[in-house]
Amino acid sequence: MSNFTISPSPHIHSGDSIEKNMYGVLIALIPAFIFSIVFFGIGAILVTLTSVVACLIFEFIIQKYLMKQRPTVWDGSAIITGVLLAFNLPSSLPLWIVIIGALVAIGIGKMSFGGLGNNIFNPALVGRVFLLISFPVQMTSWPVPNGFSTVDAVTGATPLAIVKEAxxxxxxxxxxxxxxxxxxxxxxxxxxGGSLGEVAAIGLLLGFAYMLIRKIIxxxxxxxxxxxxxxxxxxxxxxxxxxxxxxxxxxxxxxxxxxxxxxxxxxxxxxxxxxxxxxxxxxxxxxxxxxxxxxxxxxxxxxxxxxxxxxxxxxxxxxxxxxxx
Amino acid sequence: MGKKLESSFKNMVLVLFLVTLISSAAVGVVNSLTAGLIEKVQIEKQTQAIRAVVPAFDNDPMTDKYMVKASDNEEAVEFYPAKQNGELVGTAIKTYTNDGFGGKIELMVGFTPDGVIYNYSVLSHKETPGLGSKMDSWFVKGAKGNIIGKNPGTKGLQVSKDGGDVDAITAATISSRAFLDAVNRAARALDKDSKQK
Amino acid sequence: MNNWQNFTKGFFKENPTFVLLLGMCPTLGVTTSAINGLGMGLATAFVLVLSNLAISLVANSIPDKIRIPGFIVIIAAFVTVVDMCMAAYLPSLHESLGLFIPLIVVNCIVLGRAESFASKNKAIPSMLDGLGIGLGFTMALTLLGCIREVLGSGKLFNITLYSENYGMIVFVLAPGAFIALGYLIAFINRIRKTN
Structure with missing residues (x-):
């Protein structure tokens, strides 16, 4: 992985490879993902899967055909961007919007700045904010958690929105x-109510503890x-x-x-x-x-x-x- | 290219004076040519907004315009009575609200003499594109939040979230509330006006 | 440089928007739709041609020390004329362009051409320069307007291409203007490099 350009020294985590840290972050995201599946059911899985696959594909295409580099899709960074983007979306979001979000996150948020290590803004957040402004209706219809129940999910406002309106x-x-x-x-x-990865505070805190122990952050x-x-x-x-x-x-x-x-x-x-x-x-x-x-x-x-x-x-x-x- | 004029004080004053004189004369001529037309265009625009919201009429509502205050601490709204053969067929009311997501919203709401909403049109707003901005097509006949044919009376229309029977624009409850606030203001003013007569 | 070059350089080589990056305020502000971009571009082109012509004729009679105020007064007069004519004959376009028409006065392109070209050249080349730069500006604004209108509201010149519900509203708003302009400039730079 010597062909990466990372910001100039000093580095915080000398000695670690990019992959090791990236996959560590992914492991830390698992508890929150399990919670989101419990709360939002199949929608959580679909949105996350779509987002990750789309991010990988866009990263590969842009690196190979636009930037003419050797694709580094499997360094884990695109997977993390995909998962984090999905975690910021409502589980009921139409999948074509998820794909647009992945394109914006990878294309505008990351690759336009020169790829991993050169981006100024967090790619997943660039994707989320782009979608939030572009599709406000779909992005603010939050399904209320009802797991795998077959009843049509009710949409409701997030607690923050309820308080704001009150x-x-x-x-x-x-x-x-x-x-x-x-x-x-x-x-x-x-x-x-909320986006699929943000609601489970306990799951996220478990991930935090894991990353601290493994000294990832x-x-x-x-x-x-x-x-x-x-x-x-x-x-x-x-x-x-x-x-x-x-x-x-x-x-x-x-x-x-x-x-x-x-x-x-x-x-x-x-x-x-x-x-x-x-x-x-x-x-x-x-x-x-x-x-x-x-x-x-x-x-x-x-x-x-x-x-x-x-x-x-x-x-x-x-x-x-x-x-x- | 010829020789440049010297930057002496006399030259500068003289040239600037001439430049401003000629420019303002040109602007003045164009103004006198277009002023009448601009005024006509604006009146036409206003009349069209009125025509869109009340039944057919043959008077000139612009000249019959009067102002009514819905209550003492509100701004007055403009009344444009529409008459056919001398008989009142409807009233177009130019109303407003300051509660929009982006501030002030101005509407033209048409009522029939019995207080039923005939039609409305949005004159100006600063709501979010794609959300609150949908109000020009959301509350019309056949659409989800239809208010045409309803009689707000003094009680006023409310979004279903607040216990009323008007569906708010998806994800834009604040804009919908503001819109109904403007409509209700017009209805209250209309009610007050008819009681005074 | 012959007259033909004076005219064509504004399209690509010295395109005011994509290459010189001048007049960014109307570029980002009014291009929410193709028709707005076209209208704004043509209004600016009109002012450019007339102000370049007037300034090239009188440049020698204006002392150097007061040339900027002199030019600005002339430009402002033409802009006011355009503003009033649009209000009278194209009221709906005038309304959607709003404050940006009077702001043509402070558009760097207009004063820039007056200062760097018209004040040093004869009437005909100056007019051609103004027309070329003005049309280059119009082209850029219309292109940007097309992109933002198609992506943002699913229309092109007010003809619906797909349902508005699928439009990305961000392109109607200011951030979308920056994103679209950024990628357009990147694209043009790529072409310029390979040429």
Missing amino acids: VKNGQSVTDALASTGLSSSNMIIGNM TWHIPVTIFATVIVFAGILHLVNPVHFADPLFHLFTGGMMLGAIFMATDYVTSPMTHKGMIIYGVGIGVLTVIIRVFGAYPEGMSFAILIMNGFTPLINRYCKPARFA
């Missing part, structure tokens, strides 16, 4: 949440994001509990877990030093809460990560480690 209509957050019958245990297990980025969200949302909640949901709600709903653990920690698009990672994490946390509470969209995790991706080169410049000399 606040806009002048209701209190607690009333709105009570009306959905959503208990905190349901939120932690993931029994709620460090704790800095996810923990900083969680801490920032708790502090910032906590202050808002203390100021006006009627208007602002409590910090645990923010932590366990939407793409918070998925984004913080798997998307924000993408090697290529996140800062290289620990100090940089902390700045990056705080930025994501603050932006997410701001978008969720004050923005037009109910969920801001993906936008926040993309915005901070854009700042990563700047953060790396600012946090250059001291040279040994």
Whole structure:
């Protein structure tokens, strides 16, 4: 794999091959995937499979015929992009939209910048945001979890959207949440409306633990994001509990877990030093809460990560480690 | 190419004066030629918007226009009464809402004299393309959120989510609510106006 | 450089949008549909031809120190004329182009051609230069408008090609303009390189 161009040294994970880390991330994604199959049934499998296969095919075609390189499809990065893209989609999404998302993620998000290691933005998130803006109807019709039941899936709003609308209509957050019958245990297990991979907080946290033990990622980025969200949302909640949901709600709903653990920690698009990672994490946390509470969209995790991706080169410049000399 | 004019103070003042004089004269001439036509086009546009939402009429609703306030703390809406042979056949009301996803929405809503919605058209909006922007075709006859033929009365129309009988635009409840808010404002103003007579 | 070259260079070699990257504001702002791109391009071309002609005629009588304000006043007069004529004769197009018509005044292409070409050349070459650059701009805007209209709303020149429900709304919005323009420029650069 010597023909890869990875960002200039220092590297965080010297000695590891790309494959080893990439497949480690894939193993870490398994628990969340199992939860999503339990909640959303066959739809979760179909969307994920389509996304992964489409990402692999597009990567192969673009590398071989447009960039005229030796295709490196099996390094695992395209598979991860495919899985993460699928995890960010509703399980009921028509498959042709999934394929468009894969094309955008690989084609625009990754290959246009020169392939693995050169992309500025997380490819899976580029795909998701593109789809969210392009197909708002399909992308915001979330099936309520009902597993393999043959009854037609009911679509419902995500908890974040319910709260957002309630606040806009002048209701209190607690009333709105009570009306959905959503208990905190349901939120932690993931029994709620949402994209197929984001709902299962427990599954995602298991993956986080695995990646920490295997030293695939460090704790800095996810923990900083969680801490920032708790502090910032906590202050808002203390100021006006009627208007602002409590910090645990923010932590366990939407793409918070998925984004913080798997998307924000993408090697290529996140800062290289620990100090940089902390700045990056705080930025994501603050932006997410701001978008969720004050923005037009109910969920801001993906936008926040993309915005901070854009700042990563700047953060790396600012946090250059001291040279040994 | 000939010699350039020297940049002396006198030259600069004189040339700039001449350039602005000639330019403004040219603009003035074109303005006097087009002003009448521009006004006619705008009146025509307004009349067409009225014609689209009320039954056939033979008066000039533009000259009969009057303003009604639905309540004291709201902006007034414009009434364009449509008459056939001197008898009122409908009222086109130019109404608004500030609750749209992207801010203000302006509608022309036509009512028959008994308060039933005859038709509507969207005059201006800043809603999201593909979502809220569908309102120009969503609430028409035969479409999902049909409001034509309904009588909002003073109670007003509501989306089904809020207990009403109008289906909101898929994934655009806020825009749909705002749209109905504008329609209801017109209906309340119409009700108030008929009581005053 | 002969007159033919003065005319044709705006199409490809010095295309204001794809090569010089000038006038990006209307390029990204109005090209939500092919007809908008075409209308904006033609309005700009019209202003370019007339302002280039007028400026090449009077350039020698305008002292150097005040040439920019002088040029801008002339350009603004033509733009206002176009604005009023469009409002009178093409009201629907005028409405959809909105503020971008008056903004032709500050389009870098117009002042750029006045400054770099018309003020140094005779009337006929200046007009041809303005026409060429203007048509190059029109071509670019129409192409971008076509791409965004087809991908975004499933139509081309308002003729429905496929159901709007399958359109990618992002192409109607600003981010889609950047994406489409980026790939168009990449494509043109590729062609220019191989030539």
